[in-house]
Amino acid sequence: MALALLLLVLVLSGILALSQPQLSQGTDVWLRLLGLTTLYALYYFLISAMAVQLAAAIRQPALSLLSLLSIWVLSTVILPKVVAASAEQQKPLLGVMQFNEQMHEEREKGLNGHDPEDARSKRFERKILAKYSVDDPSKLPINYDGLLMQEDEYYGNAVWDKHFGLLNRDLRQQAQYTAWSSFINPFQALRNLSLSLANADLYQHLHFQKAAEMYRRTLIRTLNEKMAYGGSKTGDWDWTVPEAWFSELEDFNYEAPAMAWSLQQRTLELVAIAAWALLLILLLWMPWWKAERLL
Amino acid sequence: MITTILQYELKQLLRKRVGWALLLFILLGGGYAIAYGWLNYQHYRTQIGEVQQKQAETYAELAPKYDTLTQLGDQAPERLNSFGDPIMADFRYRRYSTWLPGSLSALAVGQRDQQTPYQRIQLYRNVNLPELEEINNPEQLLAGNFDLSFVLVYLLPLLVIVLGFNALSQDREEGILSLLKVQGLTPKQLLFTRVGLQFGLLWGLSLLICSIGFGVVGADWAHWPAWGLGCGAWLLLWAGLVAWVNTWGRSSAFNATVLAGFWIVLLILLPALTNFWVDRTYPVLPRSEFMATARDISSQEWDRPMAAILADFQKTQPDLYAKIPQPIRDTQAIKVFMYNENSIAKVEQLGAPLMRTGSQRLDLENRLKYLNPAYAFNAILTTSAGTELSNFIDWQNATKETLKQNRELVTQIGLSGKTFKKAEFERLPTFKAPPLKAQVGGNLLCLGVLAGLLWLLVWWSAQRNAAQV
Numbered sequence: 001m002a003l004a005l006l007l008l009v010l011v012l013s014g015i016l017a018l019s020q021p022q023l024s025q026g027t028d029v030w031l032r033l034l035g036l037t038t039l040y041a042l043y044y045f046l047i048s049a050m051a052v053q054l055a056a057a058i059r060q061p062a063l064s065l066l067s068l069l070s071i072w073v074l075s076t077v078i079l080p081k082v083v084a085a086s087a088e089q090q091k092p093l094l095g096v097m098q099f100n101e102q103m104h105e106e107r108e109k110g111l112n113g114h115d116p117e118d119a120r121s122k123r124f125e126r127k128i129l130a131k132y133s134v135d136d137p138s139k140l141p142i143n144y145d146g147l148l149m150q151e152d153e154y155y156g157n158a159v160w161d162k163h164f165g166l167l168n169r170d171l172r173q174q175a176q177y178t179a180w181s182s183f184i185n186p187f188q189a190l191r192n193l194s195l196s197l198a199n200a201d202l203y204q205h206l207h208f209q210k211a212a213e214m215y216r217r218t219l220i221r222t223l224n225e226k227m228a229y230g231g232s233k234t235g236d237w238d239w240t241v242p243e244a245w246f247s248e249l250e251d252f253n254y255e256a257p258a259m260a261w262s263l264q265q266r267t268l269e270l271v272a273i274a275a276w277a278l279l280l281i282l283l284l285w286m287p288w289w290k291a292e293r294l295l
Numbered sequence: 296m297i298t299t300i301l302q303y304e305l306k307q308l309l310r311k312r313v314g315w316a317l318l319l320f321i322l323l324g325g326g327y328a329i330a331y332g333w334l335n336y337q338h339y340r341t342q343i344g345e346v347q348q349k350q351a352e353t354y355a356e357l358a359p360k361y362d363t364l365t366q367l368g369d370q371a372p373e374r375l376n377s378f379g380d381p382i383m384a385d386f387r388y389r390r391y392s393t394w395l396p397g398s399l400s401a402l403a404v405g406q407r408d409q410q411t412p413y414q415r416i417q418l419y420r421n422v423n424l425p426e427l428e429e430i431n432n433p434e435q436l437l438a439g440n441f442d443l444s445f446v447l448v449y450l451l452p453l454l455v456i457v458l459g460f461n462a463l464s465q466d467r468e469e470g471i472l473s474l475l476k477v478q479g480l481t482p483k484q485l486l487f488t489r490v491g492l493q494f495g496l497l498w499g500l501s502l503l504i505c506s507i508g509f510g511v512v513g514a515d516w517a518h519w520p521a522w523g524l525g526c527g528a529w530l531l532l533w534a535g536l537v538a539w540v541n542t543w544g545r546s547s548a549f550n551a552t553v554l555a556g557f558w559i560v561l562l563i564l565l566p567a568l569t570n571f572w573v574d575r576t577y578p579v580l581p582r583s584e585f586m587a588t589a590r591d592i593s594s595q596e597w598d599r600p601m602a603a604i605l606a607d608f609q610k611t612q613p614d615l616y617a618k619i620p621q622p623i624r625d626t627q628a629i630k631v632f633m634y635n636e637n638s639i640a641k642v643e644q645l646g647a648p649l650m651r652t653g654s655q656r657l658d659l660e661n662r663l664k665y666l667n668p669a670y671a672f673n674a675i676l677t678t679s680a681g682t683e684l685s686n687f688i689d690w691q692n693a694t695k696e697t698l699k700q701n702r703e704l705v706t707q708i709g710l711s712g713k714t715f716k717k718a719e720f721e722r723l724p725t726f727k728a729p730p731l732k733a734q735v736g737g738n739l740l741c742l743g744v745l746a747g748l749l750w751l752l753v754w755w756s757a758q759r760n761a762a763q764v
Contacts, residue, residue: 062461062547065548066460077449078441080437081439083438084437095429097342097346097349099430174432
């Protein structure tokens with residue numbers, strides 16, 4: 001049965017891979033498919049071994065079947081809910097309003113709460129004026145507005161890094177909490193590893209989020225610097241750049257991390273599923289277990 | 296005879312360790328679900344509370360300023376000038392529409408964790424573009440909630456199966472059935488009495504858990520009959536399935552497998568297929584695509600030449616244009632007004648299918664409930680708790696109406712060249728929640744009809760298979 005299921009997974013994976021042109025490129029996709037197949041083979045082995053153990057321990061077929069079904073319901077429906085809810089209780093996340101307000105406040109009043117936006121702008125203005133040895137932004141050979149916007153951008157980025165850093169840390173801790181539950185629930189390990197191998201888990205999302213944010217920062221910096229040093233003067237808000245310049249800007253090209261990276265994030269789950277396999281193999285060879293008991 | 300069977304079966308049930316284990320399981324599960332729901336609801340209420348507090352705070356902060364503006368008129372200090380600007384008044388007075396179902400939603404979370412719980416009431420806001428998406432634990436969203444409705448919808452049927460899968464087959468397998476037949480007892484009597492007893496016990500248990508839940512979360516007891524009857528009809532349906540499978544005269548293992556299959560089909564496969572069907576029938580624009588298109592619409596609207604905007608305004612709003620005092624005519628104020636009107640109208644047009652899809656999906660799901668009784672039972676629980684999709688749609692429509700009233704007031708005052716004083720400030724609309732719809736009659740009827748039909752099938756099957764039974 002386990003082999004039949006595995007075959008089914010292989011066939012489905014193959015169909016999927018062949019039907020998606022982008023999947024047929026690159027070895028990483030095939031490695032991931034191989035990883036998924038191996039993972040499911042291991043999982044079906046665990047299920048089969050567990051079924052055999054239970055059949056040996058409980059002589060009544062109906063009761064052993066019911067026990068297996070109960071384990072299935074417990075591990076796939078009940079435990080994941082309980083664990084996710086406990087993770088939420090252990091590490092509650094801020095409400096979006098509180099989160100936004102904290103960011104807004106720090107942007108206005110400064111990261112330390114004692115450095116208001118106005119004072120920061122004045123300080124920056126003095127610094128730039130001193131650098132160019134002039135006494136007014138209008139006398140600058142460059143566009144001060146562009147520099148100021150970029151300075152504000154740097155500050156906003158620092159605030160973003162702090163708050164999203166904390167949020168992402170909490171999300172990671174919640175994910176770690178569920179990862180530990182793989183030691184009591186192999187299904188959790190399978191699910192997390194599947195998500196990881198399919199490039200669809202939290203870590204992958206955070207990786208993408210970071211890449212997108214980095215691209216955004218580079219783009220905004222390029223735009224601000226163009227405004228500052230591209231030939232316009234302070235206060236010249238109608239100044240434009242030729243369309244060709246925009247077409248030279250690089251598009252966002254996201255490169256998903258390789259399988260090794262994905263698996264590194266899921267070490268706990270890998271250890272857990274291996275431990276489960278080892279435990280069940282050991283149980284199968286325990287002296288008290290005799291094949292005759294099944295007969 | 297039936298009384299004797301009942302007394303005997305009750306004794307047997309009480310002696311079974313499995314029975315006690317199950318009782319413990321359901322009590323623990325129910326207790327955990329109630330506690331989970333209660334904590335979850337408290338967290339939700341806190342979030343809504345923060346928003347409402349923010350609204351009250353800004354009102355308390357602003358009201359005296361508008362009092363001053365009204366009392367002093369042109370003599371008011373210069374620092375208060377910007378408070379008279381309608382757009383700034385609208386911006387400063389933070390008002391929210393909040394979706395706060397009653398405390399019964401602690402027992403049936405429904406759509407509450409999936410939808411945006413509040414939206415700001417402000418000039419440029421669009422109901423389709425909520426900017427305050429709650430931060431959620433993705434693991435939690437993936438796994439779902441362990442609330443009492445989950446226990447009742449998913450776990451109760453498992454108990455019916457575990458208690459009744461071998462209602463008749465075990466006696467046959469142990470050779471007792473023939474002995475019982477000799478004593479003048481028909482297998483049909485035995486089966487119906489056993490299943491009936493198990494149904495009665497489980498219904499009693501579910502009523503007890505529901506009552507504890509209602510008591511703990513302080514829910515409105517007016518909804519208790521709907522929950523009680525819903526549990527009864529749902530259990531009757533599952534007891535019918537158990538009895539039906541038992542009438543086939545097969546082994547206990549076979550019965551268990553078939554009943555587990557029913558559980559998977561009715562609670563996992565059918566809902567998934569229904570969702571798939573609804574998704575395919577009424578597809579929605581992905582959120583990111585929707586946002587990007589809406590943003591493009593807004594930018595294009597803003598970038599239109601001033602002359603075209605003014606011509607448009609005169610054409611579409613002749614009455615309003617006539618009322619606008621000369622200094623405001625042909626100014627940025629009109630551009631802002633038209634930008635808002637046009638972009639909101641266009642984004643609403645873009646979002647209309649999204650809004651409509653919600654109702655269409657609901658209609659389709661309502662029609663499919665005869666195929667999927669789990670949906671009907673779940674709808675009874677969530678509708679009475681105010682967390683059903685229809686409740687959310689009502690809230691969204693009420694929000695849309697408030698946003699419209701707000702837009703009308705702010706633009707009307709702004710374009711007439713007036714400023715905000717206390718009277719205008721007080722007229723800024725605040726959200727009033729629509730009444731919760733809690734009609735569950737249709738779904739109860741659906742469950743009752745399905746259970747009744749199933750029991751007719753059981754009766755017919757028992758007659759037909761009398762020899763095997």
